[in-house]
Amino acid sequence: MGKDVRESDADVLSGAVGVGLIGFGTIGAGVAKVLRDNASVIEQRLGFPLRLARIADLDLETDRGVDVSGIVFDRDTEGLIADPAVEIVIELIGGYDVARRFMLAAIDAGKHVVTANKALLALHGAEIFAAADAKGVDVAFEASVGGGIPILRSLREGLAANRIESLHGIMNGTTNYVLTEMEKTAEDFDVVLKRAQELGYAEADPTFDVDGIDAAHKLALLVGMAFGAKLTYKEIPTEGIRGLTPVDFEAAEEFGYRFKLLGIAKSRSEGGEERIEARVQPTLIPSDSLLAKVDGAMNAIAVHGNAVGPTLFYGAGAGELPTASAVVADLMEIAREIRRGRAGRVAPLSYAPGELREKPLVPLGELEGRYFLNFTAADEPNVLAHITGALGEHGVSIESVLQKRSGEERGSVPVIVLTHPAREAHVRAALEAIDALEDVTAPTRLVRVEEEL
Amino acid sequence: MGKDVRESDADVLSGAVGVGLIGFGTIGAGVAKVLRDNASVIEQRLGFPLRLARIADLDLETDRGVDVSGIVFDRDTEGLIADPAVEIVIELIGGYDVARRFMLAAIDAGKHVVTANKALLALHGAEIFAAADAKGVDVAFEASVGGGIPILRSLREGLAANRIESLHGIMNGTTNYVLTEMEKTAEDFDVVLKRAQELGYAEADPTFDVDGIDAAHKLALLVGMAFGAKLTYKEIPTEGIRGLTPVDFEAAEEFGYRFKLLGIAKSRSEGGEERIEARVQPTLIPSDSLLAKVDGAMNAIAVHGNAVGPTLFYGAGAGELPTASAVVADLMEIAREIRRGRAGRVAPLSYAPGELREKPLVPLGELEGRYFLNFTAADEPNVLAHITGALGEHGVSIESVLQKRSGEERGSVPVIVLTHPAREAHVRAALEAIDALEDVTAPTRLVRVEEEL
Numbered sequence: 001m002g003k004d005v006r007e008s009d010a011d012v013l014s015g016a017v018g019v020g021l022i023g024f025g026t027i028g029a030g031v032a033k034v035l036r037d038n039a040s041v042i043e044q045r046l047g048f049p050l051r052l053a054r055i056a057d058l059d060l061e062t063d064r065g066v067d068v069s070g071i072v073f074d075r076d077t078e079g080l081i082a083d084p085a086v087e088i089v090i091e092l093i094g095g096y097d098v099a100r101r102f103m104l105a106a107i108d109a110g111k112h113v114v115t116a117n118k119a120l121l122a123l124h125g126a127e128i129f130a131a132a133d134a135k136g137v138d139v140a141f142e143a144s145v146g147g148g149i150p151i152l153r154s155l156r157e158g159l160a161a162n163r164i165e166s167l168h169g170i171m172n173g174t175t176n177y178v179l180t181e182m183e184k185t186a187e188d189f190d191v192v193l194k195r196a197q198e199l200g201y202a203e204a205d206p207t208f209d210v211d212g213i214d215a216a217h218k219l220a221l222l223v224g225m226a227f228g229a230k231l232t233y234k235e236i237p238t239e240g241i242r243g244l245t246p247v248d249f250e251a252a253e254e255f256g257y258r259f260k261l262l263g264i265a266k267s268r269s270e271g272g273e274e275r276i277e278a279r280v281q282p283t284l285i286p287s288d289s290l291l292a293k294v295d296g297a298m299n300a301i302a303v304h305g306n307a308v309g310p311t312l313f314y315g316a317g318a319g320e321l322p323t324a325s326a327v328v329a330d331l332m333e334i335a336r337e338i339r340r341g342r343a344g345r346v347a348p349l350s351y352a353p354g355e356l357r358e359k360p361l362v363p364l365g366e367l368e369g370r371y372f373l374n375f376t377a378a379d380e381p382n383v384l385a386h387i388t389g390a391l392g393e394h395g396v397s398i399e400s401v402l403q404k405r406s407g408e409e410r411g412s413v414p415v416i417v418l419t420h421p422a423r424e425a426h427v428r429a430a431l432e433a434i435d436a437l438e439d440v441t442a443p444t445r446l447v448r449v450e451e452e453l
Numbered sequence: 454m455g456k457d458v459r460e461s462d463a464d465v466l467s468g469a470v471g472v473g474l475i476g477f478g479t480i481g482a483g484v485a486k487v488l489r490d491n492a493s494v495i496e497q498r499l500g501f502p503l504r505l506a507r508i509a510d511l512d513l514e515t516d517r518g519v520d521v522s523g524i525v526f527d528r529d530t531e532g533l534i535a536d537p538a539v540e541i542v543i544e545l546i547g548g549y550d551v552a553r554r555f556m557l558a559a560i561d562a563g564k565h566v567v568t569a570n571k572a573l574l575a576l577h578g579a580e581i582f583a584a585a586d587a588k589g590v591d592v593a594f595e596a597s598v599g600g601g602i603p604i605l606r607s608l609r610e611g612l613a614a615n616r617i618e619s620l621h622g623i624m625n626g627t628t629n630y631v632l633t634e635m636e637k638t639a640e641d642f643d644v645v646l647k648r649a650q651e652l653g654y655a656e657a658d659p660t661f662d663v664d665g666i667d668a669a670h671k672l673a674l675l676v677g678m679a680f681g682a683k684l685t686y687k688e689i690p691t692e693g694i695r696g697l698t699p700v701d702f703e704a705a706e707e708f709g710y711r712f713k714l715l716g717i718a719k720s721r722s723e724g725g726e727e728r729i730e731a732r733v734q735p736t737l738i739p740s741d742s743l744l745a746k747v748d749g750a751m752n753a754i755a756v757h758g759n760a761v762g763p764t765l766f767y768g769a770g771a772g773e774l775p776t777a778s779a780v781v782a783d784l785m786e787i788a789r790e791i792r793r794g795r796a797g798r799v800a801p802l803s804y805a806p807g808e809l810r811e812k813p814l815v816p817l818g819e820l821e822g823r824y825f826l827n828f829t830a831a832d833e834p835n836v837l838a839h840i841t842g843a844l845g846e847h848g849v850s851i852e853s854v855l856q857k858r859s860g861e862e863r864g865s866v867p868v869i870v871l872t873h874p875a876r877e878a879h880v881r882a883a884l885e886a887i888d889a890l891e892d893v894t895a896p897t898r899l900v901r902v903e904e905e906l
Contacts, residue, residue, distance in 0.1 A: 034614055150607050324614070
């Protein structure tokens with residue numbers, strides 16, 4: 001090892017910036033591949049090379065399909081962090097506790113950190129960014145949102161002149177794959193999920209993805225970057241896609257919409273106070289919108305700025321090489337700033353995480369829009385009259401109704417209603433009354449419609 | 454004016470970065486509006502304000518709908534460039550000669566320059582960037598390609614870890630509007646163009662737009678950023694949309710494609726030599742591709758990187774505020790670097806324009822793909838046999854044929870052929886033979902098909 005450190009020292013003198021990788025799984029292997037395969041283009045763009053000096057992982061045996069010769073590869077994470085040949089530490093082990101400890105240790109050692117760990121930042125971001133601020137090092141995390149899509153950079157730099165008005169993002173490839181398949185095949189959620197697991201599009205435990213938690217992690221980071229608002233993912237109302245059934249997709253198509261699991265955030269200023277609307281939910285969006293065309297495991301984030309108007313950023317939201325593309329972009333930015341001799345935070349943030357401010361959230365009851373309501377009702381003559389009557393009593397008027405006579409459960413039928421624009425509090429009050437009706441046999445499913453895309 | 458300069462000096466001391474604007478037309482007014490309306494968010498993100506200190510324009514009378522109080526507004530361009538209160542000069546007068554002179558004067562005075570002038574950079578970029586290099590100032594030009602879409606920054610930073618393999622861009626809103634309308638209404642080009650002019654989507658002299666020159670300017674800049682290749686727009690094979698007729702759109706739809714005017718660039722490495730394929734042309738792309746869904750005056754650039762895979766960047770490619778969004782983003786980046794005390798070029802380029810290299814172009818004859826061929830043929834029994842026979846003799850096989858019996862010119866009918874993948878040299882040789890046939894009454898129109906989108 002002593003020999004390798006000496007080689008690394010030579011590199012520092014000759015201009016290479018040394019990098020250490022903690023976590024040699026799928027993304028870690030991708031980073032090693034990109035650094036190796038694209039070494040010449042990286043050096044051309046930077047003016048000097050990046051050198052992967054060390055890798056630390058518990059598993060030293062598995063073949064990752066990438067040549068690690070010349071790289072110190074062991075289990076010694078502390079040694080990696082302390083190694084003077086390592087100027088930037090890449091954290092790619094994921095999870096909360098161990099990753100947090102390694103990241104704080106790297107910061108404490110004065111190392112810049114690049115990570116893809118949205119879960120950790122969405123929960124412990126405040127602590128980590130404060131530590132980085134105190135040490136004058138950077139924590140870059142482009143890979144944590146939208147995989148290879150440079151969405152954080154675009155908010156931070158390209159759209160920096162804008163007051164961001166709204167974000168609508170397909171930010172989880174697993175759920176987008178499942179929704180696309182359900183729409184295409186008219187199969188049940190469980191059937192499609194099982195196939196997605198077999199094909200490697202979904203994890204054995206799909207909770208984080210299908211319940212919207214992963215998207216909420218990412219939305220929390222986007223909200224900070226776009227609105228300067230301090231928000232942890234736990235504050236974001238989050239709903240997954242488990243409840244959707246083939247009849248929902250059939251009705252949506254008839255109404256001219258498609259289902260997407262969206263992370264949505266908007267800034268609302270009224271009377272001088274800015275409030276943030278943030279939620280993760282299955283959403284109906286117009287079939288002819290660009291976001292509706294994003295199929296399979298791809299991601300896209302639509303951003304509306306007050307100067308630029310509507311924009312959209314599309315690409316692979318996960319995967320070995322796309323995620324590595326974002327990690328290495330962060331490495332390049334930090335490395336360039338290191339060579340420029342800048343000591344402080346190197347990646348200027350549109351809003352530095354340390355400067356995020358608490359901003360009140362808009363309660364869901366205040367939302368206004370069309371609502372897609374799927375009632376499970378007894379197959380009785382008057383049920384539609386009861387439902388529409390209760391909606392009317394709460395001031396919710398109906399745009400379209402679809403009543404299916406082919407409910408699978410004997411004696412119960414789905415009744416699907418698309419409302420005219422209404423206030424969510426009124427819709428919810430109506431649903432409370434309707435779900436208490438004798439001929440409504442299961443809780444009503446409410447899906448919000450977003451038109452302005 | 455003396456008073457204003459003293460105020461500006463005070464600003465410099467208090468941290469504002471002073472900006473001077475040459476050219477107070479549509480985009481210039483947009484820049485003034487964004488700097489005013491978004492001043493608070495700009496200051497929050499930068500940590501200090503941007504101050505529009507001076508505006509120079511020949512027209513001092515027209516009301517641009519923006520408050521210019523507190524800003525020196527006169528015809529004195531030289532005074533603006535020399536004013537110590539102006540650290541960054543924005544050139545927005547457009548055109549070649551005068552703009553070039555002002556830009557070089559600003560660089561010579563040690564001022565950083567921000568411009569939206571793609572025409573100038575595509576022609577005189579080498580001279581201008583060399584002058585900027587020599588003076589250690591930056592020339593930023595995000596607004597010159599894709600309007601408000603941060604595409605140059607994304608190539609330079611977000612996708613910097615990638616070897617860029619291809620670009621396919623809808624980069625001219627006027628032509629995309631005309632194509633979208635022609636498809637929707639089945640009207641002739643001239644009719645739709647006239648309406649576009651009345652609605653303000655096309656200029657009185659539409660040559661730059663409809664003949665593809667504007668797109669070629671932008672493609673030349675993108676090719677530099679993506680591939681490090683030195684290319685002026687005059688070297689790019691460029692074809693506009695004037696030749697397309699309603700029957701082309703009808704046939705394209707039947708074949709499952711849509712027409713888009715694309716700027717296309719690809720990097721091809723064979724035997725250690727990199728060659729660049731670059732062209733602007735009406736192109737058929739699969740109807741279900743995301744790029745095919747980009748309608749009206751919007752722009753989008755699809756970028757394929759070897760790590761990130763397919764990406765797409767969408768937004769308004771022109772217009773007062775979207776273009777201003779990009780100009781002000783450049784101002785903010787330069788201003789931040791000024792305040793950091795960095796003397797040299799501030800906006801690091803993936804490939805510095807001064808370091809672009811000559812790379813050979815791939816001749817069109819070497820292209821391979823499907824071809825859409827519109828033959829104008831005499832309405833004779835054997836004409837289809839003659840055409841298909843000539844194609845076959847040159848090794849070009851046919852995938853689909855559409856023969857219309859309703860040609861407007863009496864006695865001539867359009868015969869539209871979609872070929873199987875073929876080499877363009879063979880297709881062109883076949884067309885030469887076919888156009889010499891007695892029963893082919895007008896030159897054949899050739900449109901390339903791009904599948905991999």
